[in-house]
Amino acid sequence: MDLCSSLLATCLSSSLIKPPQLLTSSLITNSIVPNCSGRKRQSRHVLKASAGPFSYRKFIHFALDETKRRTLLVPSPLQEKYSSLTAMDGTTELKMLSFQAPKMRLLRSLSIENEAIKILDLAVFARPEYDAPIFCANFFTTATMNIIVLDLNPLHDVIDQRNYKEKYFKRLIPLGLRYSELFPWGGKLTSESLKFFSPIVIWTKFPPSQDRYDCLYSAFKEYYQAWLELISQAPEEIDPSYIKSNREAQHKYLTWRAEKDPGHGILKRLIGESHAQDLVRNFLFDGLDELGSKGIFGLLSRISPRRWICK
Structure with missing residues (x-):
């Protein structure tokens, strides 16, 4: 939800630039564009009046089921505090889930569904010992419009660091191309x-x-499976400098998301300022304190002493 709202806001900003021409429809042929629904495109059915019966719950279920197939997924300590909230209207419910795994610092989701809006904010963060992108799915649906962001957010710079870009994304370009004409x-x-x-x-x-x-x-399914493949292949870093670099990169990302989050306004209207601030900082962007400079000693204390021995 947060990034979708952020992107909606940037579309209205005066300081905008055109996106890089990374995925263009001119590069796509009809033969590689999937007809995901199995229907003819001419028969596209447009939903009516409200946000409709469509639900993002199956997206969450798929992510959890697919993750459990590949690794040991256990509830995060956050789950004890953040599971559900009822909005001030007395009917809208905010549902939160959070998990962790050997290579995953946090897999968390926030879903909000009522007659007017349907929102999904799902993200997965690797532990700092693993250099892997951040899985990001931010979907915002109303009766008239859908605002969608689906990405494997790079942990490090893909604009200036060509080697990093090729390391993670060169083989994934065909995946992005398959969907660029449809979206x-x-x-x-x-x-x-x-x-x-x-x-x-x-x-x-x-x-x-x-x-x-x-x-x-x-x-969503293909992007998530691609991310799971990346994290499963990611080797564990033993060099403290690399771990520190990953931690700082993730903290930079979290800080930007938390500070630039216009979606805070939606949460504020639903659950009030105090709950909104808490949810943004301590659930959606958990790690702001742990991964910051004050959290480095806690992070290093969890690294096995054997990793500090020179070989």
């Missing part, structure tokens, strides 16, 4: 925002359509 670029972004996106980012807007929802679910 056209959603609009201009600030240069600051672009630093946090990968070459395969899906940033798009579209009116309600069951066909598009089917395609979005297909894209």
